[in-house]
Amino acid sequence: GQSLEQPSEVTAVEGAIVQINCTYQTSGFYGLSWYQQHDGGAPTFLSYNALDGLEETGRFSSFLSRSDSYGYLLLQELQMKDSASYFCVRGGSTLGRLYFGRGTQLTVWP
Amino acid sequence: GAVVSQHPSWVICKSGTSVKIECRSLDFQATTMFWYRQFPKQSLMLMATSNEGSKATYEQGVEKDKFLINHASLTLSTLTVTSAHPEDSSFYICSARDDRPYEQYFGPGTRLTVT
Numbered sequence: 001g002q003s004l005e006q007p008s009e010v011t012a013v014e015g016a017i018v019q020i021n022c023t024y025q026t027s028g029f030y031g032l033s034w035y036q037q038h039d040g041g042a043p044t045f046l047s048y049n050a051l052d053g054l055e056e057t058g059r060f061s062s063f064l065s066r067s068d069s070y071g072y073l074l075l076q077e078l079q080m081k082d083s084a085s086y087f088c089v090r091g092g093s094t095l096g097r098l099y100f101g102r103g104t105q106l107t108v109w110p
Numbered sequence: 111g112a113v114v115s116q117h118p119s120w121v122i123c124k125s126g127t128s129v130k131i132e133c134r135s136l137d138f139q140a141t142t143m144f145w146y147r148q149f150p151k152q153s154l155m156l157m158a159t160s161n162e163g164s165k166a167t168y169e170q171g172v173e174k175d176k177f178l179i180n181h182a183s184l185t186l187s188t189l190t191v192t193s194a195h196p197e198d199s200s201f202y203i204c205s206a207r208d209d210r211p212y213e214q215y216f217g218p219g220t221r222l223t224v225t
Contacts, residue, residue, distance in 0.1 A: 043205075043216045087154070098205075100153045103152075
């Protein structure tokens with residue numbers, strides 16, 4: 001199947017660090033991506049891991065361990081504008097199909 | 111960056127009518143586009159993969175006769191919800207990819223309300 005598990009909600013204060021974990025089923029795995037979606041808006045791409053290890057893009061980093069079927073998104077120096085839903089997304093084929101997790105609602109407090 | 115547009119951004123229709131939603135890639139050619147639906151506070155569910163010049167590939171459980179997809183050119187895909195019912199009310203989002211299979215560019219979505 002395509003199921004992914006991630007926490008439904010996370011809260012933190014400005015300036016803090018937050019890690020959003022994701023576990024996935026391994027069948028037909030083509031990499032793990034992370035997308036951000038603000039309320040009523042379109043999802044936007046944050047990062048992608050095809051291989052094990054850490055990918056860093058500014059304040060955001062993503063990690064993948066294929067042997068553990070596990071990944072995470074790390075958000076540093078949190079800002080109010082980071083309040084959004086974050087989706088763990090797995091690739092399902094070379095054709096580019098993406099399968100979204102349920103999403104984690106991040107709320108950043110001042 | 112790559113831009114994808116959708117039209118209309120919202121639509122209200124009566125039960126039994128059909129609604130067409132357009133998805134356009136504005137500054138790149140997209141051989142493959144994707145259609146998703148999203149219920150409030152829920153995840154995006156992939157409905158179908160739209161391939162330019164060929165039939166769409168539907169995900170399991172999605173009725174192809176109800177959700178008609180046409181990918182007429184490298185920059186335009188349309189989704190027609192036929193004989194709409196209130197349970198079809200949802201947020202429909204399209205996306206397009208260029209050369210990288212793991213990154214998709216999403217349109218702003220179309221909110222459909224069927225009364």
